[in-house]
Amino acid sequence: MLEQKIIIFVSFGYMGLLFAIAFWGDKRAEAGKSIISNPYIYALSLAVYCTAWTFYGSVGAASTSGATGFLSIYLGPTLMMILGWPILRKIICISKINRITSIADFIASRYGKSATIAGAVTIIAVLGIVPYMSVQIKAISTSFQLISQYPDVYMAKTASSMPFTKDTAFFVAILLALFAVVFGTRHLEATERHEGLVAAIAFESIVKLVAIISVGLFVTYGLYTGFGDLFAQASLVPQIKHLFVMEVNASTFTGWYNALFLAMLAIFLLPRQFQVIVVENVDENHLKKAVWLFPLYLLAINIFVIPIAFGGMLHFYGQCFSDPVCKQGLPKAFDGILKFTNGIVDADYFALTLLMAKKQQGLALFAFIGGMSAATGMVIVETIALSTMVCNDLVMPVLLRLSFLKLKQKNDLSRLLLIIRRVSILLIVLLGYLYFHYVGEYYSLVSIGMISFAAVAQFCPAVIGGIFWKGATLFGALFGLLAGFFIWVYTLVVPSLAQAGFLSQDLLTHGPFGIKFLTPLQLFGLDVQLIGFNQYTHAVFWSMFANIGLFIGVSLFSKQNAMERKQATLFVDVFKYSEESIKSSFWKATTSVVDLRMLLERFLGKTRTDNALSQYAREHDINWENNLIADAGLVSYSEKLLAGAIGSATALVMVRSIVEEEPLGMDEIMHILDETRQIIIYSRELEKATRDLEAANERLKELDRLKNEFISTVTHELRTPLTSVRALAEIVQNNPDLDAKKHHQFVGIIIKESERLSRLINNVLDFQKIASGQIQWQLTRVDFKEVIEDSIVATGQLIEKKKIELTLEMSEKECFVSGDKDRLIQVMVNLISNAVKFCDPDNGRIKVGMQKEIEKTGDNENSFLKVFIKDNGIGIGKDDQEIVFHEFHQIISGTEGRPAGTGIGLTISKHIIDSHNGRIWVDSELEKGATFFFTLPLLE
Amino acid sequence: MLDNRSLTGRYAGLFLLGCFLFCYPVLTIFNLEESLFGIPLLFLYIFTAWSVLIVLIVLCGKIRDKLHQSEPDAVGNDLK
Amino acid sequence: MKKRILIVDDEPNIVVPLEFLMKQNNYDVQTAGTGEKALDLISSWKPDLILLDIMLPGIDGYEVCQKIRQEKKFNTIKIVFLSAMARSIDIAKGMGLAADDYITKPFATDFVMSKIKALLANNS
Structure with a gap:
């Protein structure tokens, strides 16, 4: 006999231990020595995912539908954690930057910090989580009842007519709520992070894992000699043997994918999961290890589920055959409940009842504590997350708007915040109890949980769409959420209420107002039997369809305001x-x-x-x-x-x-x-300022670079003639007996190089003048034929010396342009000497010519002069054809040719032509010579 | 940050592998009334595939760490 | 035997004084105006020291230096860069290619001569 006093004492002792751990965690955090700042504690805290549903419900699910009945709930999160680095890390980063405190806050912040959507998300979350909360209450109260009647494993069928005051579950709920209130709102200040809480949750995760593994080891190696023995014995019972394989039909197929999909989303969309994964995350790098540690935890906690389930079935089937009532009602396929003469045995609680039946008092108590730790962990974190949302996103915005409360004038609102949070925790747990009391008993733990999973899945489009698609709008998210939520209520909650007798059963069979088309379980006439949909798959299908459809559709046809656009950018x-x-x-x-x-x-x-x-x-x-x-x-x-x-x-x-x-x-x-x-x-002004700044910034950077290049180029170009001059002058000085011929040659070079130096300096000065716009143009009517003739005279010596063959191609008529004759000659001289420099050294040919051309733009006819200078030198690569006109580029550029001159010549020419309203360009291919063109407007 | 894009790609690939390992048709391949080491084949397959997947996630992270270390000192010897 | 010096520069007016100086100091001299020609001469004539300009048409001085240093049989050849590029980056690049010295233009003739003499003395 296990006295109730002992059970209660152990339970409270365990809760006291949790408080101690939380207290210690908080103290350490204050001292700056965080105990939770490591990936292992982080991964363990994620395991708050494993609730009483896992601890008890999985066993029940495994005994009714085998491996596929429960494993998808843990494989889904495993798959999601693989995407942890790309997706969860992004959510964590966003939340850290925006100081997000909950999933409602996250969604609201993304859609322009809208209070409406925050409220909607909060309501959906609270209502969606209520069934889930009821699972925990049901599990704790049932397990408490079971263990306190030790060693009797049979449970009387509870009647819903029982008054609250006689219902264990009611007291369990009240205690849980008080515990959550005291635990979750210990601190006066409402901070978003709770170090002590995370430490306690991690501890609970260890307890429940060790507990279920202990039970599993006892069943596998205590009752049997190992897995092989257990499965061999199980295969002798046809009801168990058929669980070794899954039934291959449409229902298993859709159920498998549905559960996988929901679990993938639940792992980060459930408010408590969002709390531990995102809000309580200390360092995003912890995710690196958690992405495999957490799946490993899930694997470990599930290893013994099947052995426990089969062990329980083996034992209680044996009992069943010797019980007349049970034997009679023994169904072909096990539906999770065995009805004995003395009461029922629910497969959900095999982990407990099997130990009790085998008289394992201590281990049974440990299993009870394990189950309790799974349930309390969920309740604490979930209520803290939800109460934060209710307080920040639902109650406070309303209170602040009620001007007669004069809240805005108050300096310290923290006490009020705390009260709101406490009340909301109580209310949430109470709602959970009511759901359990009226509805919960008709469903198993797992199926109640699925209702909540389907609710939080509604956040998926808004969250995932929000972090990857900038175009997602507030209205899209809001309409999607509301539509999905409405269908969730209609297809999952309404039927459960009807079953509990709150609504007429007619609704389920004939539809509202007799419209069969709108039957909640066969919406729009969907033949669920035919395609293997169960109630949950059906609800998820329609709600996600409406949600995603409206989310995308409305987003495409609605506009974002400025805030939304900004937040969208920051998120994506x-x-x-x-x-x-x-x-x-x-x-x-x-x-x-x-x-x-x-x-x-x-x-x-x-x-x-x-x-x-x-x-x-x-x-x-x-x-x-x-x-x-x-x-x-x-x-x-x-x-x-x-x-x-x-x-x-x-x-x-x-x-x-x-x-x-x-x-x-x-x-x-x-x-x-x-x-x-x-x-x-003042967007307009700022935009302009932005552009100006941007341009100025670019220009400054460019100028800075050019200045450096200019200096290095000019010095380089100065150094070359200077080298020659200095070396030769030293030779002349050190060798007074130099023979006359050499003396003459050397001094000649010195003079030539000096000339080159002065030409260089003139060019630099010229360039400076033109570039800074200080030049005075002497505009006259100029015959361009004269310009060409003069420039050929000026370059004649150069051409002759290099033995270059020059051809002219000009019309007889005069071509008048308006311009500065000297400057135009300068352009021609530059281009011709340029051609001379780059001409084929042995067989140089240069062709200079001009022609009239007419350009039509609309009704206007512009006649202009086109001049060309063609050489047969090394040519200029396509990439460099634009650059050669830039200041100095050609000197530096490339190894294909040593460019001569200062490199300013072409730039000066471009400036001059530009100032004459002309255009200059080059047409060339490597190794095939280059042709420089320029145009000037003709005078009539 | 090292090549986050390729890292994301690697995880995405692993995710697809996971989807494949646990997709319904693949499960039906192992849905036989046979046992291996005394354990029904379907259970054995799911837990083995799960373990393999976890090992692969670990490897994914480990290889990333190595790449991080071998990343050359970007400004080191480059005089430009 | 006279030591051989190869002058590589595309500016004839710089080659003239250098050639004169080398001959006066009793060296055998050849000149090249391009990197290609320099490489030909290095293979056929095997100079002991090369005065190498960097900005050359075609293959530039750096590349010439690199090509020489890649060949084992040329590893006794001394390479002295003579360049108008005087930024520390250019010098570092030149020395990084395992040249023996880097002299910036303009230079003092006796300085160049002393460097060359020192390098060739080490050699023997």
């Missing part, structure tokens, strides 16, 4: 900003107060900045005259101030720009400004 592109943004929450750097003040003044104006800063100074007892360095607190404060005016992303970048001494945050600023520019009230 989170990895582009993440590192910077994460840093921002812990400003380590400091900056000068003056800089910070200037930044604030720019966006807030002088008065507001002064007010804000003096308020900060009062609060922190600071005198700005003595304090020149802004500390981290002030930087954060300023960031928040700025965020109010220009959005948090931009504020962040702006603050970063003065706090950290990185070479250029300009590109980021540009990017963020570009993304968020719509939000800013």
